[in-house]
Amino acid sequence: MRRTLAALAIAGGLIVLRGGALAAPAAAVPVDPATAAAATAAPEQDAEESHGGPVVPVLLGLVVILAAAKLGGELFERFGQPAVLGELIFGVVLGNLALLGIDDFEFLGTNPGLEVLAQLGVIILLFEVGLESDVGEMLAVGWSSLLVACLGVVAPFFLGWGVAAWLLPEEHYLAHVFIGATLCATSVGITARVLADLGKVATREARIVLGAAVIDDVLGLVILAVVAGVIAAANSGGALAWLDVALIVLKAVAFLGGALLAGGWAAPRLFRLAGRLKIRGMLLTVALGVCFLLSWLADLIGLAPIVGAFAAGLILDEVHYRDFRDRGEHKLEELLRPIATFLVPVFFVLMGVRVDLASFGRVEVLGFAAVLTAAAIAGKMICAAGVLERGLDRLSVAVGMVPRGEVGLIFAGFGAQLVLGGERVIVPAVYAAIVIMVIVTTLITPPALKLTLARGERKGR
Amino acid sequence: MRRTLAALAIAGGLIVLRGGALAAPAAAVPVDPATAAAATAAPEQDAEESHGGPVVPVLLGLVVILAAAKLGGELFERFGQPAVLGELIFGVVLGNLALLGIDDFEFLGTNPGLEVLAQLGVIILLFEVGLESDVGEMLAVGWSSLLVACLGVVAPFFLGWGVAAWLLPEEHYLAHVFIGATLCATSVGITARVLADLGKVATREARIVLGAAVIDDVLGLVILAVVAGVIAAANSGGALAWLDVALIVLKAVAFLGGALLAGGWAAPRLFRLAGRLKIRGMLLTVALGVCFLLSWLADLIGLAPIVGAFAAGLILDEVHYRDFRDRGEHKLEELLRPIATFLVPVFFVLMGVRVDLASFGRVEVLGFAAVLTAAAIAGKMICAAGVLERGLDRLSVAVGMVPRGEVGLIFAGFGAQLVLGGERVIVPAVYAAIVIMVIVTTLITPPALKLTLARGERKGR
Numbered sequence: 001m002r003r004t005l006a007a008l009a010i011a012g013g014l015i016v017l018r019g020g021a022l023a024a025p026a027a028a029v030p031v032d033p034a035t036a037a038a039a040t041a042a043p044e045q046d047a048e049e050s051h052g053g054p055v056v057p058v059l060l061g062l063v064v065i066l067a068a069a070k071l072g073g074e075l076f077e078r079f080g081q082p083a084v085l086g087e088l089i090f091g092v093v094l095g096n097l098a099l100l101g102i103d104d105f106e107f108l109g110t111n112p113g114l115e116v117l118a119q120l121g122v123i124i125l126l127f128e129v130g131l132e133s134d135v136g137e138m139l140a141v142g143w144s145s146l147l148v149a150c151l152g153v154v155a156p157f158f159l160g161w162g163v164a165a166w167l168l169p170e171e172h173y174l175a176h177v178f179i180g181a182t183l184c185a186t187s188v189g190i191t192a193r194v195l196a197d198l199g200k201v202a203t204r205e206a207r208i209v210l211g212a213a214v215i216d217d218v219l220g221l222v223i224l225a226v227v228a229g230v231i232a233a234a235n236s237g238g239a240l241a242w243l244d245v246a247l248i249v250l251k252a253v254a255f256l257g258g259a260l261l262a263g264g265w266a267a268p269r270l271f272r273l274a275g276r277l278k279i280r281g282m283l284l285t286v287a288l289g290v291c292f293l294l295s296w297l298a299d300l301i302g303l304a305p306i307v308g309a310f311a312a313g314l315i316l317d318e319v320h321y322r323d324f325r326d327r328g329e330h331k332l333e334e335l336l337r338p339i340a341t342f343l344v345p346v347f348f349v350l351m352g353v354r355v356d357l358a359s360f361g362r363v364e365v366l367g368f369a370a371v372l373t374a375a376a377i378a379g380k381m382i383c384a385a386g387v388l389e390r391g392l393d394r395l396s397v398a399v400g401m402v403p404r405g406e407v408g409l410i411f412a413g414f415g416a417q418l419v420l421g422g423e424r425v426i427v428p429a430v431y432a433a434i435v436i437m438v439i440v441t442t443l444i445t446p447p448a449l450k451l452t453l454a455r456g457e458r459k460g461r
Numbered sequence: 462m463r464r465t466l467a468a469l470a471i472a473g474g475l476i477v478l479r480g481g482a483l484a485a486p487a488a489a490v491p492v493d494p495a496t497a498a499a500a501t502a503a504p505e506q507d508a509e510e511s512h513g514g515p516v517v518p519v520l521l522g523l524v525v526i527l528a529a530a531k532l533g534g535e536l537f538e539r540f541g542q543p544a545v546l547g548e549l550i551f552g553v554v555l556g557n558l559a560l561l562g563i564d565d566f567e568f569l570g571t572n573p574g575l576e577v578l579a580q581l582g583v584i585i586l587l588f589e590v591g592l593e594s595d596v597g598e599m600l601a602v603g604w605s606s607l608l609v610a611c612l613g614v615v616a617p618f619f620l621g622w623g624v625a626a627w628l629l630p631e632e633h634y635l636a637h638v639f640i641g642a643t644l645c646a647t648s649v650g651i652t653a654r655v656l657a658d659l660g661k662v663a664t665r666e667a668r669i670v671l672g673a674a675v676i677d678d679v680l681g682l683v684i685l686a687v688v689a690g691v692i693a694a695a696n697s698g699g700a701l702a703w704l705d706v707a708l709i710v711l712k713a714v715a716f717l718g719g720a721l722l723a724g725g726w727a728a729p730r731l732f733r734l735a736g737r738l739k740i741r742g743m744l745l746t747v748a749l750g751v752c753f754l755l756s757w758l759a760d761l762i763g764l765a766p767i768v769g770a771f772a773a774g775l776i777l778d779e780v781h782y783r784d785f786r787d788r789g790e791h792k793l794e795e796l797l798r799p800i801a802t803f804l805v806p807v808f809f810v811l812m813g814v815r816v817d818l819a820s821f822g823r824v825e826v827l828g829f830a831a832v833l834t835a836a837a838i839a840g841k842m843i844c845a846a847g848v849l850e851r852g853l854d855r856l857s858v859a860v861g862m863v864p865r866g867e868v869g870l871i872f873a874g875f876g877a878q879l880v881l882g883g884e885r886v887i888v889p890a891v892y893a894a895i896v897i898m899v900i901v902t903t904l905i906t907p908p909a910l911k912l913t914l915a916r917g918e919r920k921g922r
Contacts, residue, residue, distance in 0.1 A: 054573050055580035055766065059757040066750050074738045083740060112515050116574035119516030277535045279544060281802035288803060289527050296520040305516065338796040339803055341742035342749060 058113040062346070064105065065114070068094055069345030084193045085446040087345050091352020099357060109353045118350045121343030122189050123309040127291040128336055129192045129210065130313015132201045135260050138211050138314060141204055145211025147386035152212060152401045153219045156183035156379025163375045167368050168430070174231055175425050178415045181223050182434050183376045187405025188213035189306065190442060193348065194449045195400075205393050205456070209400035210310065212383070217307050218252045220407065224414060231418050231425065248302060255301040256311065259294055263315035275323035283324040284335045287316060304407070351406065351442070359435045368429075369436035376437050377402055377444075393456030396449060403445040408438035519574040523807070525566065526575070529555055530806030545654045545809050546907035552813020560818060570814045579811045580766070582804030583650045587767040588752045589797055590653045590671065591774015593662045596721050599672050599775060602665055606672030608847035613673060613862045614680045617644035617840025624836045628829055629891070635692055636886050639876045642684050643895050644837045648866025649674035650767065651903060654809065655910045656861075666854050666917070670861035671771065673844070678768050679713045681868065685875060692879050692886065709763060716762040717772065720755055724776035736784035744785040745796045748777060765868070812867065812903070820896045829890075830897035837898050838863055838905075854917030857910060864906040869899035 072090030073083030094105045108114060138145070161180030164171070168179075188210065195206045225248050229240045267290065274286045291312040298308030321332060329335075360366070380401040384394035404411075412434040418425040426434075533551030534544030555566050569575060599606070622641030625632070629640075649671065656667045686709050690701045728751065735747045752773040759769030782793060790796075821827070841862045845855035865872075873895040879886040887895075 053576065053580060055577050055584075056757060056760045058577050058581070059584075059753045059760075059766065063750050063754045063757065066746050066753075070735075070738065070740060070743060070746050074740045077740055112573060113577035115514065116516050116519050116577065119514060120519070123516075123520075274531075277531065279531060279535045279538055281798075282531060284799055284802050285527050285531050285806075289524050292520045292527075293524045296517060296524065299517045299520070305520065335799040335802075337742075338745055338799045341745050341796075342800055345746075 054113055057107055057111055058117070061108050061111055061114045062117075064094065064108065065091075065346050065349045069349050072349075073345075080450075082194045082197045082446040082450055084190065084197060084348050085443070087348040088352040088355075088443060088446070091349035092355045092357065093352075094349070095353030095355060096357045105353070108350065114346065114350060117343055118347040119305070121340070121345070121347035122306055123291065123295050124336060124340050125189065125192060125196070125344045125347070126306040126309040127287075127313045128333070128340055129196060129201050130310040131316060131333060131336075133207055133210070133314060134317055135264060135314050138207055141208045141211060141389065144208045144386060144388045146215055147388065148208055148212040148383045148397060148401065149215035149219060149386075151386045152186060152216060152380050152383040153184045153223070155382040156376060157181060157223075159183065159375040159379045160372065163371055167371060171427070171430070172420060172425065174227075174234065174420060175427075175430070177230075178227055178418065178425055179372070179430065179434070181227050182408060182411045182415060183372075183379055183404075183437075184216070184223055185220055185404045185407040185411050186213050186216045186380075186401050187403045187407045187442065188216075189347065189351075190403040190405055190445050191400040191449065193344070194446050198450065198453060200453060204389065205387075205396050205400075208387060208392075208397050212386075212397075212401060214256070214307050214310060216401075217304050217407075218249065218256070220411070221252055221302050222249055224411070228414075228418065231420055234420060251301050252303055255297065255303065256307075259297070259308070259311045260315060263290070263294070263311065267315050267317070268320045271320040271323070275321075275327075283321050283329050283332060287321075287332055287336075290316065354409075355439050356435065359432050359439070362429070362432050365429045365433045365436070369433035372433055373437045373440045376404065376441050393452065393459070396452040396456050399445065399449045399452050402448070403442045404438040405442045408441070409435070412438065515574055518568055518572055519578070522569050522572055522575045523578075525555065525569065526552075526807050526810045530810050533810075534806075541911075543655045543658045543907040543911055545651065545658060546904070548806050548809040549813040549816075549904060549907070552810035553816045553818065554813075555810070556814030556816060557818045566814070569811065575807065575811060578804055579808040582801070582806070582808040583767055584752065584756050584770040585797060585801050586650065586653060586657070586805045586808070587770040588748075588774045589794070589801055590657060590662050591771040592777060592794060592797075594668055594671070594775060595778055596725060596775050599668055602669045602672060602850065605669045605847060605849045607676055608849065609669055609673040609844045609858060609862065610676035610680060610847075612847045613647060613677060613841050613844040614645045614684070616843040617837060618642060618684075620644065620836040620840040621833065624832050625891075628832060632888070632891070633881060633884075633886065635688075635695065635881055636888075636891070638691075639688055639879065639886055640833070640891065640895070642688050643869060643872045643876060644833075644840055644865075644898075645677070645684055646681055646865045646868040646872050647674050647677045647841075647862050648864045648868045648903065649677075650808065650812075651864040651866055651906050652861040652910065654805070655907050659911065659914060661914060665850060666848075666857050666861075669848060669850075669853075669858050673847075673858075673862060675717070675768050675771060677862075678765050678868075679710065679717070681872070682713055682763050683710055685872070689875075689879065692881055695881060712762050713764055716758065716764065717768075720758070720769070720772045721776060724751070724755070724772065728776050728778070729781045732781040732784070736782075744782050744790050744793060748782075748793055748797075751777065815870075816900050817896065820893050820900070823890070823893050826890045826893045826897070830894035833894050834898045834901045837865065837902050854913065854920070857913040857917050860906065860910045860913050863909070864903045865899045866903045869902070870896070873899065 068090040069087045072086030072088075074086070076086030076089070077083050095109055097103070097105055157180040159180070160183035161176050164176040164179040165173070168176070191209055191213070192201070195201045195203075195209075200206050222245060225245050226240070229245060232238075233240045270286060270290070271283075274282045291309050294308035294312040295305035296308070298311070299305045316332070318332075381398045383401045384398040387394045387397050412426070412431060415426040415434075416424070416431050529551040530548045533547030533549075535547070537547030537550070538544050556570055558564070558566055618641040620641070621644035622637050625637040625640040626634070629637070652670055652674070653662070656662045656664075656670075661667050683706060686706050687701070690706060693699075694701045731747060731751070732744075735743045752770050755769035755773040756766035757769070759772070760766045777793070779793075842859045844862045845859040848855045848858050873887070873892060876887040876895075877885070877892050
């Protein structure tokens with residue numbers, strides 16, 4: 001039909017923009033058709049793909065992703081595995097069908113609309129997880145979280161550095177340092193999801209891991225800044241600007257403290273104010289507003305948006321929105337669940353889609369990748385020693401810190417751009433090995449965590 | 462902080478991609494850092510704006526949009542107006558703050574992530590509206606819908622043509638024809654939302670309007686194809702390819718019939734199959750899957766995605782998912798409501814944001830715009846005569862067909878690109894007048910519809 005209309009269309013370039021679309025080009029350009037024509041000239045190039053606007057490929061992508069998520073989740077749950085592993089694996093299959101010559105799903109990994117939905121999904125997930133806890137409960141295990149985070153950064157860092165120095169002696173020592181830095185990352189999304197799937201978010205072990213993940217994000221910020229600073233200093237012959245690094249840390253800590261203190265003060269007042277409005281849907285809207293605002297502020301300060309979403313969940317407390325409950329609105333957790341059902345799988349399936357199995361085809365890097373992966377896992381196992389409380393399931397805490405996920409890839413991508421004396425700090429083979437390490441640590445966590453949690457439960461009884 | 466890190470960064474170009482982001486550039490490019498660097502080179506340009514990926518501006522946009530939606534909705538509801546009018550007006554204010562020198566919200570109207578969320582919002586809205594009705598009920602008022610749609614196309618078309626020929630005699634007659642065509646559009650989103658706000662979706666009047674809007678979308682497709690074909694024929698000296706036009710209609714009708722028949726057959730079977738899966742969230746996921754799939758197919762055939770979403774709602778019937786209810790899952794309508802609360806206001810606020818008040822500043826076009834708007838309203842009033850059933854509120858049906866919304870803008874944008882003998886068919890001044898007509902018909906509908914519905918109710922009693 002699009003081709004038919006295209007045939008009908010005049011040579012001057014005619015796009016049939018149909019229906020419900022807010023029609024970005026037409027609508028965005030209001031008065032002057034000359035401008036309108038210019039503005040629509042760009043979209044014209046991909047006119048064949050999407051006449052209903054950017055939402056059209058997103059619709060197809062969502063159908064595929066939701067189907068893959070539920071089929072994968074069901075299959076793996078039947079085999080006693082967390083649903084998230086099924087979503088990841090089915091995502092990996094979708095993303096690598098091109099290896100079998102099927103490239104219809106290539107757009108899943110690159111569509112910006114799906115990317116936004118995936119990001120909103122993981123933000124909603126961490127918000128939900130934050131809601132199930134509060135600031136007091138987090139602070140009660142605060143020392144353990146801090147120790148777990150520090151051990152989980154220091155140990156993998158030196159292990160990775162050592163492994164790199166041992167196996168890649170020909171590389172610059174700063175490359176060794178950066179490889180170590182890559183191993184520090186923790187991707188809390190996977191762990192949070194497994195804990196949520198198994199109904200374990202309210203345990204003290206879960207709180208320690210979540211707290212440690214937040215601290216780890218601050219530490220990661222510092223590490224990236226220091227490494228970049230050292231390499232910049234090595235390039236320019238100057239010294240590392242410690243003051244700038246200190247400023248970064250200060251801002252991040254001030255944000256977290258400020259969010260918790262100011263948020264704790266403002267949240268009940270905001271809800272009381274919102275409670276005076278009579279319009280429907282206020283509870284959910286205010287909660288989402290707080291969540292998105294803190295996520296945005298977190299990014300502004302250099303932290304991950306999900307850290308802000310988690311903090312938003314922490315400061316919102318059921319007491320604050322009792323007025324709404326009395327009015328007959330559903331519980332906030334109940335209101336969030338359908339949104340999470342819709343959006344969270346998008347994140348995990350896409351995370352799978354972006355795994356490139358071709359990395360494993362590079363036989364020459366597999367040896368280094370295997371050792372690096374072992375170091376990445378062993379390094380985080382030391383986190384078990386950071387749990388100060390007695391009688392807790394230390395192993396599960398350590399396993400919860402293992403996945404590198406998207407954070408590991410971000411570290412690696414960061415390194416891929418560092419240049420020292422005109423040469424790349426991270427050469428392609430090393431980059432491939434880091435990608436393999438990220439994939440393996442991410443994929444083994446769900447089954448491993450399920451296993452250790454079951455073991456901890458048996459022991460606890 | 463971003464600036465600090467940027468200062469730390471080496472000259473070679475370093476982006477700090479942080480945290481939860483799936484980190485499109487880094488993650489999408491797996492093996493070769495050289496490629497990775499190339500792929501990240503593009504985002505680098507706007508690195509100052511969004512380090513956490515494309516979701517960051519969306520987060521800020523959502524905070525602003527949700528706040529505007531609820532404040533606007535509350536204010537207008539207090540004045541006895543539908544909430545959607547408040548969302549539109551507050552959107553208009555946000556979108557035109559640049560006139561006061563405040564350009565911080567310019568990104569709202571152009572961000573593709575927000576556009577996708579808005580589109581999903583209106584798709585969910587029409588899906589919800591479709592769920593409240595079924596195929597049989599729609600067919601019961603089918604003749605009225607058909608007649609209302611036809612009158613609502615024919616009358617504005619000739620009125621618009623006549624007005625244009627009278628006031629713009631110097632323009633080519635095909636310009637007059639196209640101005641008439643622009644007046645045929647109907648934007649059902651506004652009407653559906655007002656009906657939903659007032660709890661009137663299940664009335665027969667509402668069904669007639671909704672059915673007429675679907676048929677109107679098919680007719681709109683035909684009109685655009687015919688006009689484009691006539692102008693192409695005039696340019697090339699050939700004849701209009703009627704066969705192609707017939708094919709377009711055939712495909713659209715076949716899609717709608719096919720969706721209703723095949724969907725009616727497949728939906729219960731799909732839900733029975735899905736009911737065998739044990740994983741949580743299946744009811745919502747399958748329903749969303751059906752909705753997105755039909756929306757995508759509708760676009761594929763050249764119809765608006767919302768027509769597909771509405772059809773999806775029609776074929777899903779509570780009987781189909783009784784199994785899930787028995788399992789203790791919430792009703793589908795309840796599950797959709799939080800998603801709608803989140804996404805629907807995004808559509809209406811953005812629709813307001815894209816209204817360019819500067820159009821009204823062009824005094825020379827205001828006269829023609831006023832007459833054109835009057836013709837646009839009067840033309841749709843004739844729809845009242847199309848209601849065959851007795852005792853119905855005919856005026857509300859007619860008012861429900863008045864808003865041109867985004868569909869009108871799409872028609873206008875389409876016309877702005879048509880060229881006849883090297884000259885534009887729609888000159889800038891005419892385009893501005895059409896934009897004003899679209900704005901006025903869209904903004905007056907919510908209060909007018911509320912008024913006529915209240916009047917109809919009094920009469921009915």
